[in-house]
Structure formats: structure tokens, C-alpha cells
Amino acid sequence: xxxxxxxxxxxxxxxxxxxxxxxxxxxxxxxxxxxxxxxxxxxxxxxxxxxxxxxxxxxxxxxxxxxxxxxxxxxxxxxxxxxxxxxxxxxxxxxxxxxxxxxxxxxxxxxxxxxxxxxxxxxxxxxxxxxxxxxxxxxxxxxxxxxxxxxxxxxxxxxxxxxxxxxxxxxxxxxxxxxxxxxxxxxxxxxxxxxxxxxxxxxxxxxxxxxxxxxxxxxxxx
Amino acid sequence: xxxxxxxxxxxxxxxxxxxxxxxxxxxxxxxxxxxxxxxxxxxxxxxxxxxxxxxxxxxxxxxxxxxxxxxxxxxxxxxxxxxxxxxxxxxxxxxxxxxxxxxxxxxxxxxxxxxxxxxxxxxxxxxxxxxxxxxxxxxxxxxxxxxxxxxxxxxxxxxxxxxxxxxxxxxxxxxxxxxxxxxxxxxxxxxxxxxxxxxxxxxxxxxxxxxxxxxxxxxxxxxxxxxxxxxxxxxxxxxxxxxxxxxxxxxxxxxxxxxxxxxxxxxxxxxxxxxxxxxxxxxxxxxxxxxxxxxxxxxxxxxxxxxxxxxxxxxxxxxxxxxxxxxxxxxxxxxxxxxxxxxxxxxxxxxxxxxxxxxxxxxxxxxxxxxxxxxxxxxxxxxxxxxxxxxxxxxxxxxxxxxxxxxxxxxxxxxxxxxxxxxxxxxxxxxxxxxxxxxxxxxxxxxxxxxxxxxxxxxxxxxxxxxxxxxxxxxxxxxxxxxxxxxxxxxxxxxxxxxxxxxxxxxxxxxxxxxxxxxxxxxxxxxxxxxxxxxxxxxxxxxxxxxxxxxxxxxxxxxxxxxxxxxxxxxxxxxxxxxxxxxxxxxxxxxxxxxxxxxxxxxxxxxxxxxxxxxxxxxxxxxxxxxxxxxxxxxxxxxxxxxxxxxxxxxxxxxxxxxxxxxxxxxxxxxxxxxxxxxxxxxxxxxxxxxxxxxxxxxxxxxxxxxxxxxxxxxxxxxxxxxxxxxxxxxxxxxxxxxxx
Numbered sequence: 001x002x003x004x005x006x007x008x009x010x011x012x013x014x015x016x017x018x019x020x021x022x023x024x025x026x027x028x029x030x031x032x033x034x035x036x037x038x039x040x041x042x043x044x045x046x047x048x049x050x051x052x053x054x055x056x057x058x059x060x061x062x063x064x065x066x067x068x069x070x071x072x073x074x075x076x077x078x079x080x081x082x083x084x085x086x087x088x089x090x091x092x093x094x095x096x097x098x099x100x101x102x103x104x105x106x107x108x109x110x111x112x113x114x115x116x117x118x119x120x121x122x123x124x125x126x127x128x129x130x131x132x133x134x135x136x137x138x139x140x141x142x143x144x145x146x147x148x149x150x151x152x153x154x155x156x157x158x159x160x161x162x163x164x165x166x167x168x169x170x171x172x173x174x175x176x177x178x179x180x181x182x183x184x185x186x187x188x189x190x191x192x193x194x195x196x197x198x199x200x201x202x203x204x205x206x207x208x209x210x211x212x213x214x215x216x217x218x219x220x221x222x
Numbered sequence: 223x224x225x226x227x228x229x230x231x232x233x234x235x236x237x238x239x240x241x242x243x244x245x246x247x248x249x250x251x252x253x254x255x256x257x258x259x260x261x262x263x264x265x266x267x268x269x270x271x272x273x274x275x276x277x278x279x280x281x282x283x284x285x286x287x288x289x290x291x292x293x294x295x296x297x298x299x300x301x302x303x304x305x306x307x308x309x310x311x312x313x314x315x316x317x318x319x320x321x322x323x324x325x326x327x328x329x330x331x332x333x334x335x336x337x338x339x340x341x342x343x344x345x346x347x348x349x350x351x352x353x354x355x356x357x358x359x360x361x362x363x364x365x366x367x368x369x370x371x372x373x374x375x376x377x378x379x380x381x382x383x384x385x386x387x388x389x390x391x392x393x394x395x396x397x398x399x400x401x402x403x404x405x406x407x408x409x410x411x412x413x414x415x416x417x418x419x420x421x422x423x424x425x426x427x428x429x430x431x432x433x434x435x436x437x438x439x440x441x442x443x444x445x446x447x448x449x450x451x452x453x454x455x456x457x458x459x460x461x462x463x464x465x466x467x468x469x470x471x472x473x474x475x476x477x478x479x480x481x482x483x484x485x486x487x488x489x490x491x492x493x494x495x496x497x498x499x500x501x502x503x504x505x506x507x508x509x510x511x512x513x514x515x516x517x518x519x520x521x522x523x524x525x526x527x528x529x530x531x532x533x534x535x536x537x538x539x540x541x542x543x544x545x546x547x548x549x550x551x552x553x554x555x556x557x558x559x560x561x562x563x564x565x566x567x568x569x570x571x572x573x574x575x576x577x578x579x580x581x582x583x584x585x586x587x588x589x590x591x592x593x594x595x596x597x598x599x600x601x602x603x604x605x606x607x608x609x610x611x612x613x614x615x616x617x618x619x620x621x622x623x624x625x626x627x628x629x630x631x632x633x634x635x636x637x638x639x640x641x642x643x644x645x646x647x648x649x650x651x652x653x654x655x656x657x658x659x660x661x662x663x664x665x666x667x668x669x670x671x672x673x674x675x676x677x678x679x680x681x682x683x684x685x686x687x688x689x690x691x692x693x694x695x696x697x698x699x700x701x702x703x704x705x706x707x708x709x710x711x712x713x714x715x716x717x718x719x720x721x722x723x724x725x726x727x728x729x730x731x732x733x734x735x736x737x738x739x740x741x742x743x744x745x746x747x748x749x750x751x752x753x754x755x756x757x758x759x760x761x762x763x764x765x766x767x768x769x770x771x772x773x774x775x776x777x778x779x780x781x782x783x784x785x786x787x788x789x790x791x792x793x794x795x796x797x798x799x800x801x802x803x804x805x806x807x808x809x810x811x812x813x814x815x816x817x818x819x820x821x822x823x824x825x826x827x828x829x830x831x832x833x834x835x836x837x838x839x840x841x842x843x844x845x846x847x848x849x850x851x852x853x854x855x856x857x858x859x860x861x862x863x864x865x866x867x868x869x870x871x872x873x874x875x876x877x878x879x880x881x882x883x884x885x886x887x888x889x890x891x892x893x894x895x896x897x898x899x900x901x902x903x904x905x906x907x908x909x910x911x912x913x914x915x916x917x918x919x920x921x922x923x924x925x926x927x928x929x930x931x932x933x934x935x936x937x938x939x940x941x942x943x944x945x946x947x948x949x950x951x952x953x954x955x956x957x958x959x960x961x962x963x
Binding site: 009010012013015016019020035050051053054055056109110111112113139141143196198199204205 | 374377378381382383384466467468469471472558559560642643644645646647648649650651652654665781
């Protein structure tokens with residue numbers, strides 16, 4: 001399998017993501033700087049978390065307009081899998097690769113804690129390693145993760161089985177509509193999610209619930 | 223231009239720069255003429271308390287700062303301690319008290335930014351942060367606003383920069399009403415052969431400016447931080463800087479990348495007093511002169527004067543001396559990260575600090591006297607009056623269960639979850655123990671087992687009553703918290719927060735606290751490798767509680783064996799290790815007295831340092847032998863609160879005995895020092911535990927079996943059983959209800 005991690009200035013969970021992909025996939029991903037000429041030929045492109053460009057405009061808005069994102073859009077259209085976590089999810093939404101918006105948490109505060117996620121759909125490359133309805137643990141760490149979409153979009157997401165993860169057991173940390181934690185593109189080859197599965201993959205993290213996402217993805221991508 | 227360099231130097235202007243008449247006379251004697259306006263600004267920046275340590279230096283010198291693992295002690299940007307395998311931990315704690323009171327969000331944010339910069343300036347990638355926050359009384363009208371702003375500021379900067387906050391302190395006391403404390407700690411990892419220092423070497427080499435542009439923000443900040451607050455405080459807001467964590471993150475990556483090219487000879491971040499302080503320190507330490515040409519300094523505001531540029535405290539800036547042949551490669555790194563890079567001067571051989579601006583020499587001063595030979599005072603001090611010990615029969619009574627619930631649900635002992643959930647505590651993926659325990663623990667990347675533990679401690683109540691014992695206790699508690707995770711305490715950083723040193727009673731607190739810190743550090747082989755002094759923490763003549771915060775670092779050979787505070791399994795024996803046979807005896811200055819009876823009397827508990835060391839070494843050995851399942855040191859609220867915290871963290875109750883005929887209030891709420899609670903995975907009737915008791919007895923350590931884990935309630939002696947759910951509810955609700963009220 002081949003994976004690439006895209007790095008914009010201000011992202012800061014790139015090392016966590018690279019470590020997870022290396023640990024689970026057995027090979028280091030390519031690391032692509034936003035000004036590099038191109039993204040190498042890979043099966044999976046990951047945009048990790050952080051604060052691209054300081055999130056001084058809307059979160060992810062500046063990175064989403066980087067020429068590199070045109071390449072991501074093009075690859076996604078050709079079926080390459082794209083994973084955006086946290087700021088990466090915000091960037092994918094701002095870039096139009098996923099619908100809806102991520103607003104400020106209803107608490108108006110940054111929140112870092114462990115939540116429960118329900119794996120809502122498993123008919124895609126990202127969540128195939130879980131069982132439908134499975135409840136997993138996962139950490140969150142964000143200020144703007146309150147997912148919102150208009151009624152029509154929401155109905156489509158739900159109807160097409162494009163909600164990948166939902167906050168479960170009353171642990172919605174940000175006010176997201178329908179407890180949505182992660183969504184898929186229409187072709188289900190793009191996933192954006194606010195929680196950080198890359199921070200729960202080994203005993204040092206206190207659990208391995210995030211592992212199955214990468215394991216399934218990297219196996220499929222191979 | 224807005225401020226000319228030919229402004230007349232009047233006594234008022236000198237006073238406005240925080241310089242006393244005798245200090246001004248010293249300047250006149252030193253340079254043999256009247257200083258220019260810019261020079262006056264430079265002197266004020268270098269000779270203020272914040273930068274020169276002029277009141278404290280004499281006493282700081284008495285602290286132990288060396289040890290077999292110490293690579294760099296105080297005097298650099300941060301301390302450096304060997305952790306084996308060619309690696310070092312680089313750390314320091316620094317205050318940002320005054321700015322955080324004036325503008326809580328930015329003050330706290332830039333405090334975090336400043337301490338992170340101190341660490342990566344030395345070539346270390348930051349891996350852990352802590353912060354010790356002290357606010358006024360909860361009921362004071364400003365407290366909520368300050369808590370909210372400071373916590374958001376700490377998180378706003380640290381989260382975006384990408385360093386996990388792994389531990390810290392939050393405390394309230396009316397004595398911080400007009401002057402809160404924000405002490406920020408950061409630690410980084412570096413290879414021992416790749417540490418970078420601020421000492422310039424070589425004549426005629428380029429002095430290079432890197433990072434963000436210079437603006438007018440923070441002009442005079444260090445001078446402000448060296449003055450007391452009055453009612454005009456709101457006018458001081460423009461002296462607070464604005465933080466930009468995005469630039470800091472890029473600066474980190476650019477600096478670490480640049481260091482790998484071998485281009486860097488010396489590096490100094492621009493913190494307090496910005497360009498002035500960094501340039502003078504690099505030159506003075508290397509016995510070199512520095513010439514700066516301000517026309518080359520990247521600026522973001524128009525028509526900035528020499529005075530403003532020299533005193534600006536704009537954040538996220540660095541000064542370096544580079545190998546000239548590698549200047550091009552260095553520039554390329556900074557251009558990649560879209561940061562400014564400008565050669566703004568050179569090193570010289572004449573020991574002068576010369577500043578050129580628009581073709582004019584606006585300052586020409588002797589660099590040594592500005593820097594490491596700044597004035598030093600032996601300020602008069604008086605021996606603190608130690609309050610009489612509480613009378614033996616003076617034990618105000620309350621139902622033990624009621625008292626316990628009130629304490630775990632009070633502002634002092636309640637959960638800080640509301641605070642630490644606003645900090646990213648798990649970024650980098652190495653956090654083994656996150657906030658809420660005795661110490662934060664991270665694993666050291668690249669090793670299978672090695673870990674580091676971090677904690678920050680001081681008990682200002684004790685320091686107020688008895689500065690010497692309070693100083694000892696702060697060090698001992700820090701050492702104890704590290705030990706309770708199984709770590710070997712390595713070294714510490716001190717952040718000494720006091721009132722106005724010109725008052726002999728305040729100076730007395732400083733002198734005695736430092737004496738206590740030194741004594742404890744020597745007894746525990748726990749050297750001070752870096753630190754910061756913050757004086758003039760008072761408003762309208764009333765000082766804060768003396769608060770010498772100690773930030774400690776410990777080493778874990780196997781993080782897999784690090785121990786947490788929560789009860790881990792049912793039916794395990796609970797041992798109280800250390801302290802007197804009566805379990806608890808000392809109520810003076812306790813939380814029980816202060817928070818339940820509004821009394822602040824009695825002497826502080828004394829720390830027996832020999833017993834402290836003996837007990838800690840015993841507990842650590844026990845942990846490493848693998849039989850300990852939970853461990854917690856006893857501090858505020860004594861045995862009762864310690865047990866409750868273990869029950870809450872483990873979601874499990876316990877039944878604990880008391881000693882017949884000894885006041886249960888003293889037993890459960892006395893704050894005797896040098897004590898740990900441990901639970902063991904051993905049969906309380908078996909041979910193995912008997913061997914532990916035999917060893918303890920031989921060492922003269924009390925280690926009674928006081929109870930057993932299990933059930934859903936905590937029962938303290940003859941008091942009624944308190945459901946763990948009720949304790950948890952009380953513990954978790956104080957902070958969120960307070961903040962939403």
C-alpha cells in the first residue's frame with residue numbers, strides 16, 4: 001500500500017498520523033509539503049489535524065484554497081482514498097470535498113477528552129474493520145467540531161449511509177447535529193472525522209480502538 | 223518619527239523607566255555622560271528586576287545547581303539534564319503574572335509561547351507543558367473572568383503549537399485578588415551533543431534576526447512586570463504582547479531544521495526586553511561586543527523609532543550568530559517557512575553594545591555592565607514571624623463524612639477537569655498519564671520503555687506561615703509526586719513569585735523560602751537547573767502569598783510500570799507509608815481549618831527531609847518491584863482527601879480503620895508530610911507483605927495496613943459510609959458550576 005500525508009504550515013498532528021500509518025501499515029508514508037510540485041502516486045492521501053495557517057480565518061479555509069488541494073480533488077475524483085482528521089476534516093469541507101460545515105463547539109471552548117463513537121456504517125474502506133453499530137472509544141481535541149448541514153443534505157447523508165461515525169452514549173462533545181462525528185463522500189472514498197483514531201492505537205495510548213480504521217484502510221489500499 | 227532620540231532626560235523620565243536615583247547615578251558614572259533616550263530605555267530594560275534578578279541573585283546563588291546528570295544549570299534559556307542514551311531533557315518554568323492580569327488571554331498565551339521558545343532555542347523539541355495558575359478568591363468579581371481568559375489563553379497557544387499539557391496546578395486565594403499568577407513550564411528533548419547556547423563566539427560574524435516582524439507591542443513590558451500594580455492598571459494594557467502560535471510553530475520547525483545544517487553558533491530568543499536583552503546576553507556571555515543596525519530589522523509598523531525597536535516585546539522572534547558561509551542555506555530554511563530572515567548586525571571585539579539607526583549611533587554602551595555585570599542588591603530583610611503551633615486540644619470538630627464531602631467538593635480539592643479539558647493533553651501520542659494524577663507521564667519517543675514524569679508544586683499557605691518550611695515543603699512535595707508515579711526525581715526548575723522586595727518582610731520571605739528550597743534540594747539530590755523570579759506581585763501595597771513554584775522532572779526506566787492514583791482492584795490492602803504512628807497530627811495551616819472554619823492559624827507542617835528521602839526511596843522501590851497497584855501522595859486535606867481521590871479516580875470504594883483514642887479529625891485531615899498511600903496486589907496475611915513490613919520497620923518507616931479496597935462507598939473509621947458516586951459528584955461539580963454561575 002502507499003499512503004501520503006499532506007502537510008500545511010500549522011498542522012501539528014502530522015507526526016501522530018505518520019507514526020500511526022507507519023506502525024500499522026508497516027511502511028512510512030510519503031510526507032508531502034504543501035509547496036511540493038505534486039503528490040506521489042498513492043492509494044491514500046491523509047490530511048492530519050492541527051491549526052493550518054493558525055485557523056486565523058475559518059478553520060481550514062486557507063489550506064483548502066491551496067493549489068495542492070486541486071490535486072487532492074482530482075485524485076479523489078479518480079477514486080483515491082482521502083482521509084481528513086480534525087483540521088483535515090475542516091479542510092476537506094472547506095475544499096468542497098465533503099458537505100456541511102464545522103462550527104464552533106456549543107461550549108465555545110476547546111475540548112480534549114475521550115468520547116464514545118458508534119460505527120454507523122461499515123460498507124466502505126475506512127470502517128470495514130469494525131462491525132456496524134459497534135461502540136468504540138476515541139479521543140477528540142478541537143475547538144470547531146460542531147457539524148452542521150441543512151435538512152436536505154442531512155437527509156441525503158443519512159439516507160445514503162454516509163454517516164461513518166456518530167458520538168454515542170451521550171458523549172457528543174460539540175453539539176454536532178445528529179451526533180455526527182464523521183462523514184463520507186458520495187463515492188465513499190473520502191472520509192472526514194473530528195476524533196483522533198491515530199491517538200488510540202497502542203497500549204501506551206490506553207487503548208487500540210482506533211487501530212481497525214487504519215488496518216482496514218491500509219489493507220484495502222495495498 | 224514619533225519619539226526622537228534627543229528627548230531630555232528628566233528625573234521624572236528616569237523614574238518612569240523604573241530606575242531609582244542611585245541606579246541612574248550608576249549609569250552616569252558608568253558611561254561618563256548623560257544617556258540618550260534610547261540608552262535610557264536599554265538600561266531600564268536590562269536593569270529591571272525581571273531581567274537582572276538584582277534583588278534575588280545573591281540568594282539564588284546559594285541553591286544547588288549541579289549533579290551528575292546536570293549538563294546545564296541556570297543562566298541559559300533552560301536547564302539541561304542527561305536522561306541517558308545520548309539524550310537530554312531541557313526544561314524551565316517562567317511567570318507571566320502581570321500581563322495575564324492585565325489581559326488574561328494574551329498574557330497567558332504569550333507566557334506559554336515564551337517558555338516554549340526558551341526550550342526550542344536550545345535545540346529541543348517541546349514534548350510536555352504544565353502550568354501553575356493562582357487566582358483570587360472565587361467570589362471576587364474578577365476571578366471568573368481571569369480564570370476563563372487565562373485557561374483559554376494557555377490552551378489557545380499550547381494547543382495550536384502542538385505540545386501536550388500533562389500536569390499543572392490551579393488554586394484560589396483572596397491574596398491573589400489583584401495579582402494572579404501564571405507560571406508556565408515546558409520541557410523538550412534533545413541529543414546531548416546537539417544543545418545550542420546563547421554565548422556568541424567569533425568576531426565579525428553576522429547577527430541574524432529571525433521569525434516575526436517587530437511591532438510596537440509590549441514596549442516596556444519587562445519594566446511593567448517589575449512594578450507594583452495600582453489602580454491605573456487598565457492603562458497598562460498596551461504593554462502586553464499578542465501571541466501568534468502559528469508563527470511560533472513555524473519558528474520551531476525552522477529553528478530545528480536550521481540547527482541541523484550546522485549554521486548556528488549562538489541563539490537567543492527575544493523574550494522580555496526583546497532585541498535589547500537577546501543581543502546583550504549573547505555578546506556579554508561570549509565577551510564580545512555587538513553592533514546592531516536597526517534599519518535592517520523587519521518591522522510591521524511604520525516610523526518605529528530606535529527606542530521602540532529596542533524595547534519591543536513582539537513575540538516569536540529569535541536572534542542568532544551564524545557561520546557566514548552557511549548564511550544562504552539558513553535563509554533558504556526560513557524562506558521555506560515564510561519567516562523573516564535579516565542580517566541586522568555583527569559581533570565585535572570591543573565589548574561595546576552599539577546601535578545604529580538612520581545613520582546615527584543612538585546607543586554606545588559597555589555590554590558587560592549591561593548584561594552579566596548588572597547591579598545587584600543585598601536588600602535588607604527581616605526574619606519572618608512564625609505563628610505559634612496550634613494548641614494540641616485546638617481541634618475544631620465536624621462530622622468526618624460531612625467534612626470529606628465538603629473538602630472534595632470545595633474550590634481547593636475539587637477536580638480541575640473543566641480546566642485541563644481545554645488543553646490538548648494527548649497530542650504527540652506519548653502521554654501515559656494525563657492531568658488528574660500526581661504527575662504527568664510521557665514516554666520518550668524512540669525508546670521502548672523510557673518515560674519522563676512532570677509535576678508542579680507549592681503550598682503558598684505554608685510559605686506564608688513559615689517561608690523556610692514552606693520552601694522545603696514545595697520541593698519535597700514535588701519530589702514526592704514524581705516518586706508516586708514510580709519515577710526517579712532528576713532535577714527541578716523554580717519560579718519564585720513574591721511581593722515587593724524593597725519591603726524587608728517580603729525580602730525575608732524570599733530569603734527564607736530560598737534557604738528552605740536549597741536545603742530540601744540538597745537533601746533530596748534534586749538540583750535546580752533553571753528558573754525565574756517574579757517580584758512586585760502586589761496591588762496597592764498588599765503582597766501575594768509567597769509562592770515559590772517548583773516544577774520537577776523525573777525519569778522512569780519503564781513507563782509500563784508507572785503507577786496511577788486510582789484504586790485498581792477490589793480486596794487489596796491499603797498501606798499508609800511514612801508520617802507519624804498516629805497517622806495524622808498536624809492541623810496548622812490545613813485546608814480543613816481554612817476552608818471549613820475560615821482559620822489560617824498555626825505553623826506550617828515541617829518536613830523531615832531525611833524521613834522524606836527514606837520513605838520516597840522505599841515507595842519507589844516497592845513500585846518498581848511490581849506489587850503496587852495504585853499510589854498517591856498525601857497533601858491538601860490529608861489522608862481523608864487522599865483516599866477519596868483514589869476512590870474517585872478508580873471508581874471504587876474502600877473501608878479504612880481509625881486509631882481508637884486519637885482524634886479522627888487529626889487522623890483524616892492532618893497534613894503531616896512525607897506520606898504515601900499505596901495499594902498492593904498482595905495477600906495482607908502473606909509472607910510477601912510481611913517482608914515489606916519487616917523492611918519498613920528496619921528503616922524506621924511506619925507502613926500500617928489501614929484498610930481494604932472494594933465496594934461502592936468510602937468508609938473512614940467510624941464515620942458513615944460515603945458513596946463514591948457522591949464523592950465524584952461533589953468533586954466534579956465545583957468547577958463547572960462555579961464557572962457557569
